Amino acid sequence: MPRLDxxxxxxxxxxxxxALGVPAEDAELVAGELIRAELMGIQSHGLVRVTxxxxxxxxxxxxPGAPADVVGGHGSLTVVDCGWNLGIVAAHRALDIAIDRxxxxxxxxxxxxxxxHVGRLGSYAERAARSGFVCIATxxxxxxxxxxxxxxxxxxxxxxxxxxxxxxxxxxxxxxxFATSVIPxxxxxxxxxxxxxxxxxxxxxxxGRVTTDPECFYGPPRGTLLxxxxxxxxxxxxxxxxxxxxxxxxxxxxxxxxxRPVNGLFLFLLxxxxxxxxxxxxxxxxxxxxxMHSARSAPGGRPVLVPGELELGELARRSSGDCLIDVDDGxxxxxxxxxxxAGVELQALGEGSAA
Amino acid sequence: MPRLDxxxxxxxxxxxxxALGVPAEDAELVAGELIRAELMGIQSHGLVRVTxxxxxxxxxxxxPGAPADVVGGHGSLTVVDCGWNLGIVAAHRALDIAIDRxxxxxxxxxxxxxxxHVGRLGSYAERAARSGFVCIATxxxxxxxxxxxxxxxxxxxxxxxxxxxxxxxxxxxxxxxFATSVIPxxxxxxxxxxxxxxxxxxxxxxxGRVTTDPECFYGPPRGTLLxxxxxxxxxxxxxxxxxxxxxxxxxxxxxxxxxRPVNGLFLFLLxxxxxxxxxxxxxxxxxxxxxMHSARSAPGGRPVLVPGELELGELARRSSGDCLIDVDDGxxxxxxxxxxxAGVELQALGEGSAA
Numbered sequence: 001m002p003r004l005d006x007x008x009x010x011x012x013x014x015x016x017x018x019a020l021g022v023p024a025e026d027a028e029l030v031a032g033e034l035i036r037a038e039l040m041g042i043q044s045h046g047l048v049r050v051t052x053x054x055x056x057x058x059x060x061x062x063x064p065g066a067p068a069d070v071v072g073g074h075g076s077l078t079v080v081d082c083g084w085n086l087g088i089v090a091a092h093r094a095l096d097i098a099i100d101r102x103x104x105x106x107x108x109x110x111x112x113x114x115x116x117h118v119g120r121l122g123s124y125a126e127r128a129a130r131s132g133f134v135c136i137a138t139x140x141x142x143x144x145x146x147x148x149x150x151x152x153x154x155x156x157x158x159x160x161x162x163x164x165x166x167x168x169x170x171x172x173x174x175x176x177x178f179a180t181s182v183i184p185x186x187x188x189x190x191x192x193x194x195x196x197x198x199x200x201x202x203x204x205x206x207x208g209r210v211t212t213d214p215e216c217f218y219g220p221p222r223g224t225l226l227x228x229x230x231x232x233x234x235x236x237x238x239x240x241x242x243x244x245x246x247x248x249x250x251x252x253x254x255x256x257x258x259x260r261p262v263n264g265l266f267l268f269l270l271x272x273x274x275x276x277x278x279x280x281x282x283x284x285x286x287x288x289x290x291x292m293h294s295a296r297s298a299p300g301g302r303p304v305l306v307p308g309e310l311e312l313g314e315l316a317r318r319s320s321g322d323c324l325i326d327v328d329d330g331x332x333x334x335x336x337x338x339x340x341x342a343g344v345e346l347q348a349l350g351e352g353s354a355a
Numbered sequence: 356m357p358r359l360d361x362x363x364x365x366x367x368x369x370x371x372x373x374a375l376g377v378p379a380e381d382a383e384l385v386a387g388e389l390i391r392a393e394l395m396g397i398q399s400h401g402l403v404r405v406t407x408x409x410x411x412x413x414x415x416x417x418x419p420g421a422p423a424d425v426v427g428g429h430g431s432l433t434v435v436d437c438g439w440n441l442g443i444v445a446a447h448r449a450l451d452i453a454i455d456r457x458x459x460x461x462x463x464x465x466x467x468x469x470x471x472h473v474g475r476l477g478s479y480a481e482r483a484a485r486s487g488f489v490c491i492a493t494x495x496x497x498x499x500x501x502x503x504x505x506x507x508x509x510x511x512x513x514x515x516x517x518x519x520x521x522x523x524x525x526x527x528x529x530x531x532x533f534a535t536s537v538i539p540x541x542x543x544x545x546x547x548x549x550x551x552x553x554x555x556x557x558x559x560x561x562x563g564r565v566t567t568d569p570e571c572f573y574g575p576p577r578g579t580l581l582x583x584x585x586x587x588x589x590x591x592x593x594x595x596x597x598x599x600x601x602x603x604x605x606x607x608x609x610x611x612x613x614x615r616p617v618n619g620l621f622l623f624l625l626x627x628x629x630x631x632x633x634x635x636x637x638x639x640x641x642x643x644x645x646x647m648h649s650a651r652s653a654p655g656g657r658p659v660l661v662p663g664e665l666e667l668g669e670l671a672r673r674s675s676g677d678c679l680i681d682v683d684d685g686x687x688x689x690x691x692x693x694x695x696x697a698g699v700e701l702q703a704l705g706e707g708s709a710a
Contacts, residue, residue: 072630072631073629073630074461074629075460075461075462075629076431076460076461076462077461077462077625077626077629077630079630105430105431105460106429106430106431106432106464107430107431107432107462107464109461109462109625109630111630134600134601134605136491136597149650149653150647150650150659150660150661151659151660152652152653152656152657152658152659152660153647153650153651153652153653153656153659154650154651154652154653154654154656155649155650155651156650157646157647157649157650157659165593165597167597167600167604174596174600176593176596176597178587178589178590178593180590182585182586182587183587199586201585204653207654208651208652208653208654208656209653209654228584228585228587228590229583229584229585229591230537230556230583230584230585230586231537231554231556231585232533232537232538232583234533234662235533235535235583235591236584236590237662238520238531238533238662239594241529241531241643241647241661241662242491242520242522242531244643245489245522245529245640245643246489248639248643249522249627249636249639249640249643250489250625250627250630250631250636251630252630252631252635252639253639254639254642255639255642255643255646256642256646268623268625270432270464270605270623271432272604272605274428274429274430274432275427275428275432275434275464275466275605275606275607276427276434276605276607280607281604281605284603284604284607284608284609284610285600285604287609287610287611288596288599288600288603288604288610291512291610291611292505292508292512292596294510294512295504295505295508295509295510295511295512296508296509296510296563297507297508297509297563298504298507298508298509298559298563298564299509299562299563299564301507301508301509301563302507303507304505304506304507304508304512305505305506305507306505306596307589307592307593307596
């Protein structure tokens with residue numbers, strides 16, 4: 001498994017994007033987000049995305065440098081047209097607008113049109129929280145990604161629609177970010193590559209029967225994913241549907257229209273200082289964190305954490321340490337190839353010296 | 356199992372509340388909500404609550420006629436002091452305020468202080484949606500109800516904190532409303548009375564081990580409830596925690612303070628007509644409903660529904676039919692006794708004629 005120096009590879013990934021026409025500042029933003037996800041242990045939103053975004057740039061699906069235009073809304077509610085820029089760049093612009101409006105009005109709602117893949121949704125919830133705001137974020141996904149069944153169904157009608165929130169405290173923010181399916185499609189891909197079975201009660205075959213065989217998902221005919229919740233999966237279904245309603249419907253998108261944007265982002269921000277004296281919510285939230293930590297662990301379990309704590313802790317530990325990233329061979333091969341074709345030669349640690 | 360005429364018993368329940376000092380209009384509101392929950396098939400928030408509310412009124416915990424006062428907030432964000440009125444009355448007042456603000460500003464946030472049990476949370480989401488607004492609602496619960504473990508924990512730190520939303524369509528609104536634990540405490544009580552076992556993976560004993568024995572929950576020592584999500588129960592935990600942050604922290608409540616209100620209600624309203632031409636969101640949402648309905652059912656399953664459809668369908672069917680309610684013997688006995696002590700004599704159908 002190749003090992004990389006995160007700082008070196010981050011600069012090189014930025015070079016790859018600039019070579020593909022992305023303005024330097026935006027390229028650095030995207031590379032930074034992907035490396036940050038790797039250092040948090042969230043590989044699904046890390047380096048594996050470089051090839052995807054490069055492909056989008058080459059095919060013209062992603063339009064580097066496109067502005068994020070306000071095209072609708074009134075007051076603190078805004079519709080942002082992302083102009084098919086890279087989703088991470090556009091979503092940060094959308095969040096900039098939301099933060100501005102929230103400073104003025106105490107709340108802000110932003111929905112997007114023509115938005116590519118926004119990457120890790122929790123990133124926006126986290127940034128909003130670090131700016132002092134409570135944030136709820138969801139993302140809707142177009143028909144091509146409708147792998148998730150409505151509760152009781154045997155055909156996909158929803159994406160793995162993530163739900164995220166951020167809440168500021170006196171120290172690190174609380175940051176939740178999860179798919180509303182039991183598992184994301186990426187986990188099935190990995191299991192298939194490794195000849196593993198799937199966890200039970202996560203995936204259905206084409207007939208709507210539970211399966212642990214990755215091939216039964218890919219078919220053809222294709223299987224589906226269950227919303228999370230197990231025997232009460234109608235709860236996960238309700239949340240997945242909420243993401244479609246907030247990020248799809250409120251942006252004026254038809255649920256089954258062709259050529260839908262990759263993500264329909266919904267952002268809600270709230271300034272707690274409009275409800276309580278400044279700093280109070282952050283202090284009370286820190287007490288909530290302490291109260292959660294004070295719970296005894298289940299047998300054999302690790303200490304109780306709050307959402308985001310594991311990932312932010314991992315990030316802090318690795319950033320202040322050797323800042324190394326291990327990547328799967330498959331990801332490494334595709335990443336190196338993508339970089340090479342953009343004129344950037346990546347090197348895993350030890351590779352040069354071993355030669 | 357006694358059978359009641361819903362219209363007759365609704366008027367009688369209202370009489371019970373007026374006899375206990377509740378203004379006539381408020382008594383009718385509360386009685387109407389409880390009967391409506393029964394007709395929707397949600398017995399947990401129906402007639403079983405009459406004795407609870409009557410007890411609160413007699414003990415002075417509930418203060419009938421108390422106004423809902425705006426005591427904080429700026430712009431479209433409002434802190435409402437419910438003055439310990441009956442929670443259903445106070446929550447409707449809080450929603451009145453939210454609807455007013457949302458008409459003005461396009462969004463509204465309301466949090467509550469000194470709020471008693473608000474009953475069925477979905478009721479507020481539904482009413483907001485029927486008023487044309489998108490609504491997200493959560494409720495926090497005080498330490499005495501902290502039965503739910505944080506993920507990986509063996510001690511309760513959260514309530515069964517419900518999460519609800521309403522979204523308007525061209526016909527019936529979409530209304531989701533669910534506890535963030537696998538099962539509510541009421542289900543354990545019922546299982547214990549009936550000598551049933553519990554569903555698996557819902558309840559832990561005092562040591563943090565999964566149990567299906569209701570006695571292991573009640574102890575002493577007392578067990579706990581798992582957040583919903585099964586193997587990904589950290590997602591249900593994140594939602595339960597969100598309800599505490601929104602309804603507890605934002606209202607200025609300490610997570611473990613003594614004498615906390617029974618419910619910390621959080622309401623977020625959004626006017627879709629500030630983002631899209633009037634009526635568009637409702638039409639697009641109706642298409643989402645049709646698209647969900649179009650999914651083939653899982654083997655042996657019933658047709659796919661959207662959240663709230665089952666309950667609203669049941670309500671419509673029974674309201675336009677004989678409008679009858681069947682109540683458990685236990686509920687009936689306590690209800691009759693509560694009514695009698697307020698000078699109201701209830702009668703089950705056939706009781707008089709059988710005598």
